[in-house]
Every structure is written in C-alpha cells, then in structure tokens.
Amino acid sequence: xxxxxxxxxxxxxxxxxxxxxxxxxxxxxxxxxxxxxxxxxxxxxxxxxxxxxxxxxxxxxxxxxxxxxxxxxxxxxxxxxxxxxxxxxxxxxxxxxxxxxxxxxxxxxxxxxxxxxxxxxxxxxxxxxxxxxxxxxxxxxxxx
Amino acid sequence: xxxxxxxxxxxxxxxxxxxxxxxxxxxxxxxxxxxxxxxxxxxxxxxxxxxxxxxxxxxxxxxxxxxxxxxxxxxxxxxxxxxxxxxxxxxxxxxxxxxxxxxxxxxxxxxxxxxxxxxxxxxxxxxxxxxxxxxxxxxxxxxxxxxxxxxxxxxxxxxxxxxxxxxxxxxxxxxxxxxxxxxxxxxxxxxxxxxxxxxxxxxxxxxxxxxxxxxxxxxxxxxxxxxxxxxxxxxxxxxxxxxxxxxxxxxxxxxxxxxxxxxxxxxxxxxxxxxxxxxxxxxxxx
Numbered sequence: 001x002x003x004x005x006x007x008x009x010x011x012x013x014x015x016x017x018x019x020x021x022x023x024x025x026x027x028x029x030x031x032x033x034x035x036x037x038x039x040x041x042x043x044x045x046x047x048x049x050x051x052x053x054x055x056x057x058x059x060x061x062x063x064x065x066x067x068x069x070x071x072x073x074x075x076x077x078x079x080x081x082x083x084x085x086x087x088x089x090x091x092x093x094x095x096x097x098x099x100x101x102x103x104x105x106x107x108x109x110x111x112x113x114x115x116x117x118x119x120x121x122x123x124x125x126x127x128x129x130x131x132x133x134x135x136x137x138x139x140x141x142x143x144x
Numbered sequence: 145x146x147x148x149x150x151x152x153x154x155x156x157x158x159x160x161x162x163x164x165x166x167x168x169x170x171x172x173x174x175x176x177x178x179x180x181x182x183x184x185x186x187x188x189x190x191x192x193x194x195x196x197x198x199x200x201x202x203x204x205x206x207x208x209x210x211x212x213x214x215x216x217x218x219x220x221x222x223x224x225x226x227x228x229x230x231x232x233x234x235x236x237x238x239x240x241x242x243x244x245x246x247x248x249x250x251x252x253x254x255x256x257x258x259x260x261x262x263x264x265x266x267x268x269x270x271x272x273x274x275x276x277x278x279x280x281x282x283x284x285x286x287x288x289x290x291x292x293x294x295x296x297x298x299x300x301x302x303x304x305x306x307x308x309x310x311x312x313x314x315x316x317x318x319x320x321x322x323x324x325x326x327x328x329x330x331x332x333x334x335x336x337x338x339x340x341x342x343x344x345x346x347x348x349x350x351x352x353x354x355x356x357x358x359x360x361x362x363x364x365x366x367x368x369x370x371x372x373x374x375x376x377x378x379x380x381x382x383x384x385x386x387x388x389x390x391x392x393x394x395x396x397x398x399x400x401x402x403x404x405x406x407x408x409x410x411x412x413x414x415x416x417x418x419x420x421x422x423x424x425x426x427x428x429x430x
Contacts, residue, residue, distance in 0.1 A: 050328075051328065053325070053328065053378065053380050057325060058325070059328060128382075129380070129383060130380045130384070131429070
C-alpha cells in the first residue's frame, strides 16, 4: 500500500518537474505569470521614500497613491500599518487616495479585490534616515 | 504500526536539531549584539555645510557672507578626534581625546579643549601704543557627557594647560541641550556656562601699569562665566542632505566686558559687546 502511495507521489513530482522544464523552455514560468498579473494593475506611490533625522524615529509623510486596474470592480487599498482598508472603491477601474502617515519601518501598500485576501499589486514606501542609531553612541555632544 | 516507532526518533531528532539550531542562533545573535555594541563606538560622521552666515562680536569685524561649515567626529578604540567649525554652539575647532569609560547613559573622556582663542590688539592712544598679542590656551581635562533620550548634559573640568605662557589656567564648562521632533524637523535648544579662571582672563584682558595709556588704564580681570544659548532647526532633505538654521548668542562675563579694550572695540562699527551668530545652510552628511 505504502509502495503505491510513494509511486504516485513520485509520478506527480516528475510530472511537475517536466512541466516546469517545458514551460521554461518556451519562456513561460510562474514568475512571468506573476508579471502578467501585475501588468493588469498599476499602483503608484509618491513619494517612495520618507527621510527622518535618526534611525528609529517616526517619519512623517504625506503619501499620494493612485491605482488602475484593467477591469472595473470593487477594490480596496491597504497598508501594512493597519488591518483595515485605507479606502475601498465600488465598480471603479482607477482611484486616488492621499493620507499623512507616520512610521518607523517600511510601509507596504497593496491593492486587493474587495473580500479577497490576496494582493493584486504591492508597492513599498521605504524609510531612510540621516544618522543611524550607533551614531548617537559616538557623539559626546550634539554635533548635528 | 511498525514504522511509527521509527518515525518518533526521527521527528525527535529533527525537533531537537531545530531547538539546538534556534538556541545556537540566539546565542550568535546575542554575541553579535554584544560585539556590535562594543564596536559601535568605533566610527563617526562628517558633516560639510555651505550657507549664509552672519556674526557680530567684539573680537572681529561683522561677518556677513556665504561660508563653509564643518562638523565631524571619528572614534577608534577609544581614541577620538572632533571638529566643530560653525553652526554649533561648541565652536571649539579641532580636539582630540580618549573615551575611557562608558555606561548606558554616560560617556567619560579625557580630551583637549581650546579654552581661549588668540587675541591681537594694537591701539594707538595719543603717543602711546597699547599692543597685546596672546596665543591660544589649549588645555586638557576630564569630560562627562550624559545622554537621556532627547536631553544631553555635559560637564568638563580642564586644569592642565598644554600650551600657555602663564600659570594657573583653569577652565570648566557645563552644557544642557534638548531636542524636540516636530514632524520630520528636529528642533534643538541649548545653554552653556563656561568658567575661566582669574589667571586666564587677566592674561588676556588685564592691562598692566606699564602697558596702560591715557584712555586704557590699568585693569585686573577677575574670573568669569560666559553664557551661550543656541536654538536650531534641522530638516533632512535626503538621507545625506540636511537643511539647517541656527541662532546663537553669547553674553560675555563682566570681567571680559568691563575690560577697557573690550569696551572700546565693542563700541566700534561692525562690532558688538556680545556675540550674535545666525546661519542658514545646507549640509552633506557622509
């Protein structure tokens, strides 16, 4: 019995490998599939970086977000800062949203279909700083 | 039924190896953190600025032009060099030192300090010339700096003069600074008291009977305390470019202000009895 289970598993594994190799040979891969999905959606974040004086400080940024989808639908915009949607749109193909945010780590924005958990497209707003945490330990007096 | 007992030791082995690897990883992280903490005192920064500067003081004619600014510090195995040229309440030039002890909040150093700058005065009064040329007084002392969140305090006692042509020089200072974050702006305010001994101030500002002229009579300077305050605002434009503006004011001790020479030069055009400095600059931080 166990012998047959093993055989079936090996058969499935081999089939997957052959399909992957064939797919790769004709220029098709799971990665390119993901690219195709992303091409159906666009998400623009401005600015894409927030600069604080020191690492670990809250960085304040006024973010402008705009998205576009190939087909109209119910979409929601999320950020990694909160579980709830920043804003949702009904039967829209594009949308804009602006909000002042503060964070001490990178913020990931994502567009989702309403009611679904998978991301259609994501963009990251990176945190940057002038002085890292260790600089403070080196400074005997405020020199900046 | 037969394979089950074989799977248990295997899964146990996997679990144990996972635990061991997690533990050793945690140990590695801990060691790395300790090393990083020790090594983090090595290194430093350099801030080069260019901008507009206005300065009025009794020592120099009014400065009102674009200027370079430089601030930096580098420490290696306790040895450090500090440079403060402009845009800083501690406009102390180049200092070297050794950071010999640290706690979570305090740093203790032995370092050099330019306790007083050079003075060149030559005043023709009737038929006599009052001529005074004094070099820097560079001293060495102990410094304790405390960092408490956004507040910094610093105390320094410098009893030893490295280069001076007089005795009993003594310098002490006490500084308090506090920063506030307003959005991405950093506001900073500080106040400092600098004590200079009688011997030091009399060396620079005293006028002996032989030197005295008709309008610049003999003068003996006492010890005195200068008070400096500064407020500044900085804004990071990028992770390397920093906008900065500041205003600084120094009220010299009566012992200095009452000196006949300082009273005279403080009343000249383009000079003032106190020091006022203002700057707007853009820095590149390396």
